[in-house]
Amino acid sequence: MTDNNENNENFEPKIIAFLCTWCSYAGADLAGSARIQYPTNVKIIKVMCSSRINPLFVLRAFRKGADGVLVSGCHPGDCHYLTGNYFTRRRLILFKKQLEWVGIDPRRFHMSWVSASEGQGWADVVNKVIDDVKELGPQDEMKRKVVE
Amino acid sequence: MSNDQLRKIASTLLAEGKVKYFLGNVRGADGFSSKPTTARTPEEANEFVWDPSCVNNMASYLHEDKKRILKRGEEPDTRPIGIFVKGCDSRSVALNIQEHIFEREQIYIVGATCEGVVDVPKLKKAWMKRGLPVAATNTLQLSIVGNEVIASFDGKQEKFAKDDVIMQRCKVCRYPNPVIHDELIGEQVEPKPDAYPDLEEMEAMSPAERWAFWTDQFSNCVRCLACRNVCPACYCRECSVQRSNPAFGPRTTPTEKMAKAQFSNKTPTKEDNFNFHMSRMYHMTGRCTNCGECNRVCPVGIPLRLLTRKMDKDVRETYDHESGLDTEPKNLLAEYRDDDPEGGFL
Numbered sequence: 405m406t407d408n409n410e411n412n413e414n415f416e417p418k419i420i421a422f423l424c425t426w427c428s429y430a431g432a433d434l435a436g437s438a439r440i441q442y443p444t445n446v447k448i449i450k451v452m453c454s455s456r457i458n459p460l461f462v463l464r465a466f467r468k469g470a471d472g473v474l475v476s477g478c479h480p481g482d483c484h485y486l487t488g489n490y491f492t493r494r495r496l497i498l499f500k501k502q503l504e505w506v507g508i509d510p511r512r513f514h515m516s517w518v519s520a521s522e523g524q525g526w527a528d529v530v531n532k533v534i535d536d537v538k539e540l541g542p543q544d545e546m547k548r549k550v551v552e
Numbered sequence: 553m554s555n556d557q558l559r560k561i562a563s564t565l566l567a568e569g570k571v572k573y574f575l576g577n578v579r580g581a582d583g584f585s586s587k588p589t590t591a592r593t594p595e596e597a598n599e600f601v602w603d604p605s606c607v608n609n610m611a612s613y614l615h616e617d618k619k620r621i622l623k624r625g626e627e628p629d630t631r632p633i634g635i636f637v638k639g640c641d642s643r644s645v646a647l648n649i650q651e652h653i654f655e656r657e658q659i660y661i662v663g664a665t666c667e668g669v670v671d672v673p674k675l676k677k678a679w680m681k682r683g684l685p686v687a688a689t690n691t692l693q694l695s696i697v698g699n700e701v702i703a704s705f706d707g708k709q710e711k712f713a714k715d716d717v718i719m720q721r722c723k724v725c726r727y728p729n730p731v732i733h734d735e736l737i738g739e740q741v742e743p744k745p746d747a748y749p750d751l752e753e754m755e756a757m758s759p760a761e762r763w764a765f766w767t768d769q770f771s772n773c774v775r776c777l778a779c780r781n782v783c784p785a786c787y788c789r790e791c792s793v794q795r796s797n798p799a800f801g802p803r804t805t806p807t808e809k810m811a812k813a814q815f816s817n818k819t820p821t822k823e824d825n826f827n828f829h830m831s832r833m834y835h836m837t838g839r840c841t842n843c844g845e846c847n848r849v850c851p852v853g854i855p856l857r858l859l860t861r862k863m864d865k866d867v868r869e870t871y872d873h874e875s876g877l878d879t880e881p882k883n884l885l886a887e888y889r890d891d892d893p894e895g896g897f898l
Contacts, residue, residue: 460827495885496896503830507766507767529898
């Protein structure tokens with residue numbers, strides 16, 4: 405499936421994380437200000453609410469070469485906009501199943517709830533995602549290839 | 553399966569002026585197939601056929617009504633559109649009513665119970681194999697009796713096994729009787745059991761095998777967009793996978809960029825095809841009524857029904873939701889419950 409599996413030792417995955425600005429982004433911020441150590445592989449994109457995340461963004465990230473994608477929002481019931489994350493939940497659970505059906509390993513796509521007070525929780529989630537993706541190796545399937 | 557009954561209903565409706573036009577099938581040029589037609593006069597309605605060759609989902613043609621622009625000074629015709637539906641088509645019509653594309657009063661539905669429709673290429677192949685005369689198709693009449701498809705022509709009869717020539721989708725059809733209708737033709741038909749035998753093979757595969765399977769299939773796709781155009785649930789004016797001209801300049805605002813985001817390029821490369829089919833699958837989540845038209849029209853034979861059937865199964869198992877069963881507004885991804893399953897969240 406992947407060509408550069410032999411480089412897995414030194415493989416540094418590229419993770420794209422879509423975070424909601426009110427909980428998860430604040431949680432990641434807290435992790436920073438509390439000096440909690442976590443890997444730097446995760447590139448954060450801030451969105452106003454987790455329900456802003458169109459599942460096609462995830463496809464787009466994979467297509468642009470992300471090795472893993474993480475979507476994170478407020479805990480159900482804690483949404484700043486009251487109900488946003490309930491919609492996210494339905495959407496992403498089904499989308500994950502669809503990814504699995506066409507053969508993308510489900511461990512490449514993660515969803516989580518991280519609240520503004522969970523700095524350590526955020527670091528744990530990132531570690532878990534990076535461990536999973538490192539195990540799988542580089543994502544080579546959906547990456548756009550330039551044909552010479 | 554009676555032509556006469558349909559013709560009588562349709563021509564009466566048109567003669568009395570109860571509908572502005574009537575959507576139905578007439579016999580196609582090759583004799584085997586049928587083609588969708590708009591009848592505006594009772595004479596045109598007398599050409600209608602209703603037999604197992606009527607594969608087309610007439611609900612797709614309802615959207616044409618929305619696209620028509622009135623001439624200057626022309627009064628809009630407020631009479632309903634007459635439409636002929638089978639069981640599967642009636643769900644598509646119901647979906648359009650659920651999503652407020654049409655109101656219930658705007659459509660006059662003539663439903664017919666359906667034993668299944670034939671896969672025309674398969675029937676043609678079987679016909680040629682037996683060396684039957686092609687000219688005979690001028691007077692061909694198809695009917696389904698029990699487990700046989702009977703083709704009668706020139707006073708002769710030819711029998712085919714139903715399982716050999718029928719559409720794949722009819723073998724697992726759970727709604728052979730129209731779910732909504734104003735008039736009904738035919739006797740009630742026993743629905744097939746609620747099972748997904750067509751998915752078993754794929755479910756047994758590992759992700760890597762599935763990836764190999766779909767890469768193989770999607771690399772054939774020429775992005776003709778037939779699957780999108782035929783779909784009764786695809787009615788956007790501008791399709792998210794076919795942006796007209798996303799021109800970005802230095803003054804393009806983020807909002808404009810957002811509205812014009814292109815999720816798959818126009819070139820039918822393997823990766824872009826993948827994105828296209830995934831987008832289509834996701835947009836159909838909780839809306840697809842499983843009429844199987846995308847699978848039928850695909851010119852390169854991609855088994856798109858494997859995608860929609862799996863989606864249908866997931867949606868039913870996880871949220872117990874099925875679209876297009878009644879006319880009550882209902883949309884899976886625009887609703888939520890507090891106690892929705894939490895599977896997969898860290």
